[in-house]
Amino acid sequence: MSENAKVDALAEELATFRARKVALITGISGQDGSYLAELLLAKGYKVHGVIRRSSSFNTGRIEHLYSNPLCLIKLMSTIQPTEVYHLAAQSHVKVSFDLPEYTAEVDAPPPLNFTEKFKRYHKKETTPFYPRSPYAVAKLYSYWIVINYREAYGETFVTRKITRCVAKISLGQQEILELGNLNAKRDWGHAREYVEAMWRILQQDKPDDFVIATGRFYSVKDFVQCAFQRLDKTLFGKFYRPTEVEELIGDPTKAKEQLGWEAKIALPELVKEMVASDIELMKKNPKA
Numbered sequence: 001m002s003e004n005a006k007v008d009a010l011a012e013e014l015a016t017f018r019a020r021k022v023a024l025i026t027g028i029s030g031q032d033g034s035y036l037a038e039l040l041l042a043k044g045y046k047v048h049g050v051i052r053r054s055s056s057f058n059t060g061r062i063e064h065l066y067s068n069p070l071c072l073i074k075l076m077s078t079i080q081p082t083e084v085y086h087l088a089a090q091s092h093v094k095v096s097f098d099l100p101e102y103t104a105e106v107d108a109p110p111p112l113n114f115t116e117k118f119k120r121y122h123k124k125e126t127t128p129f130y131p132r133s134p135y136a137v138a139k140l141y142s143y144w145i146v147i148n149y150r151e152a153y154g155e156t157f158v159t160r161k162i163t164r165c166v167a168k169i170s171l172g173q174q175e176i177l178e179l180g181n182l183n184a185k186r187d188w189g190h191a192r193e194y195v196e197a198m199w200r201i202l203q204q205d206k207p208d209d210f211v212i213a214t215g216r217f218y219s220v221k222d223f224v225q226c227a228f229q230r231l232d233k234t235l236f237g238k239f240y241r242p243t244e245v246e247e248l249i250g251d252p253t254k255a256k257e258q259l260g261w262e263a264k265i266a267l268p269e270l271v272k273e274m275v276a277s278d279i280e281l282m283k284k285n286p287k288a
Helices: 003-019 031-042 060-067 069-079 093-098 100-107 109-121 134-147 158-170 191-201 220-229 253-259 267-284
Strands: 022-026 046-050 083-086
Touching: 022 031, 022 069, 031 046, 031 191, 046 069, 158 220, 158 267, 191 253, 220 267
Parallel strands: 022 046, 022 083
Antiparallel strands: none
């Protein structure tokens, strides 16, 4: 085969690969995973997901899927994904201190396991090096997921704790919301917008690292005030006390310039949506 014919064949193979639109999402039952699945399905993807049996703290299924190499080998060889989104993790800070070994076992090996499996199935000399190939995708996302934090709204996280309690107070199911440091500041964004940024990252011609954030930070007190405004109530500051202020804010400039992505949902709108959702949930199931 001539060199030109080889180039043409490689280009055709690459075009066929890019057109398949097959995605694998680990942690698909989580908040980011579910939003991402909706986005990809709307874009015509065939979506495969790795899930736990429940969203509560449960080690069994994750350990089996991630620690047994044969599971990943079979999974990857069966579905042949063109894009991989590794979102599954034990992300609760308190649990990470209580069970550090489990957290390390769950969070650390998967990127290595994925890349090893990709390498085994794509080790021919003619394999194209392209950012949407499985190896490049996994390399990009294993790193991206480490340097960026994801928004999580389980009831053990402060944001969900606030909106859940506000919903219960509005329905007469609870009287008091107790919190710790109200001065801590965070860059809170909407997961629905963040998963779009994830998808845009994988559409780039060259793999790169991006900080996905709103570029704005609010205090926990701001979050609480927004939540209670939904009920036309104000906060009583008798028990406020000064504490060390911790500020975590991301710079999304690069994502805006290269991906054309920018967060548009501000905190008040995000909180309003969360409170409304929890009010409906508590109406149906006060013990939820």
